[in-house]
Amino acid sequence: GQSLEQPSEVTAVEGAIVQINCTYQTSGFYGLSWYQQHDGGAPTFLSYNALDGLEETGRFSSFLSRSDSYGYLLLQELQMKDSASYFCAADSNYQLIWGAGTKLIIKP
Amino acid sequence: GAVVSQHPSRVICKSGTSVKIECRSLDFQATTMFWYRQFPKQSLMLMATSNEGSKATYEQGVEKDKFLINHASLTLSTLTVTSAHPEDSSFYICSARQGLAVETQYFGPGTRLLVL
Numbered sequence: 685g686q687s688l689e690q691p692s693e694v695t696a697v698e699g700a701i702v703q704i705n706c707t708y709q710t711s712g713f714y715g716l717s718w719y720q721q722h723d724g725g726a727p728t729f730l731s732y733n734a735l736d737g738l739e740e741t742g743r744f745s746s747f748l749s750r751s752d753s754y755g756y757l758l759l760q761e762l763q764m765k766d767s768a769s770y771f772c773a774a775d776s777n778y779q780l781i782w783g784a785g786t787k788l789i790i791k792p
Numbered sequence: 793g794a795v796v797s798q799h800p801s802r803v804i805c806k807s808g809t810s811v812k813i814e815c816r817s818l819d820f821q822a823t824t825m826f827w828y829r830q831f832p833k834q835s836l837m838l839m840a841t842s843n844e845g846s847k848a849t850y851e852q853g854v855e856k857d858k859f860l861i862n863h864a865s866l867t868l869s870t871l872t873v874t875s876a877h878p879e880d881s882s883f884y885i886c887s888a889r890q891g892l893a894v895e896t897q898y899f900g901p902g903t904r905l906l907v908l
Contacts, residue, residue, distance in 0.1 A: 717894055726885055726899040727836065771835060775894045782835045 686710040688783035690772055695789045696762055704757045704786045706772035714775040716748050716755040721785070722768045730757070732775070762790050794820050796888045798900035805876055806908055813871045813903045815886030821866035822888035826897075827859075830883045842869055876907045 688708045696702040708716065715734035719727035733739055733748035733755060745758040759766055767790045773780040795818040805811050815825060824843050828836040840861050842848035848861040860872040869888075873880055884903045890896035 715894070724902075724904075726902045728899070729895065729897070732893075732895050773894075778892055778894065779841075780838070780894060780897070782837075784835045787833075 686774070686776060686781050688772055688774055688781060690770075690783040690786045692784065693787045693789065695791065698762055698764060698790055698792050700762050701758065701760045702762060702788065704759075704770050704772075704788070706755050706757075706783055708753050708755070708772070708774045708781075708783075710774045710776040710781055712777035713750070713753075714778070716746070717773045717775060717780065718744075718746050718757045719771045719773060720768050721771065727771060730770075734775075759788070764790055764792070766790060794818075794888075794890060794896075794898045796886065796898045796900040798884075798886055798903050800903060801901060802904045802906075804906045804908065807877050808875055811873045811876055811905060813873075813884055813886070813905075815869045815871070815888065815900050817867045817888040817890075817898070820888075820890045822869075822890060823866070823892075824889045825863055825869040826887040826889070827861060827869075827871050828885040828887065830885060830902075832883075836885060839871075873905065876905070878907045881905055881907045 690706045717732045718730040721727045731746040738747045743760045748755040769785040771785045772783040797816045799814045827839045839854045840848040840850045842863040844866045850856045863869045886900040
């Protein structure tokens, strides 16, 4: 079957760096997306990796290794507003297959 | 960026009634619209995919007679939860895709449904 694995919860300190890992097992894989969702809100798109390597967008970076079926989201200079759930989603034949989400808790 | 709206944002209804949720792409034409359901502290679960003018494709386990989807135009899709029951209480999120790529998929703000 198709599945994505990511940690259920990660805790970090304000100003620090945190990495959220995602491993996937899907067919027809085109790329890996990351979304942020605050409590009660809708997911917002963060990044999409179609090729191996690191994509940087401001404080957020995302990495993909197709050979390892693995990716991660890197958040730098953490701010309290980054407290949210982060979902990886595999682009499988143009359909999104979602991970269960990682709740990021940031402590002052 | 592209905007997707949903209405209503929150609805409380009695068991047995039907509820209609509207999803609109405000500044682009959506080739495909998706409906998701999300229970607390869980991931998004795709319910159905619809293209304008054609019947929706439902995911396994989703009752098409209970969750009616109408994709009337390139900017409007509706989800009707018929004869709602308390177990249908959830957060319903629509999403609209402008092209084929997932980067062109935008999410609505969600509708929180509570069935008493």
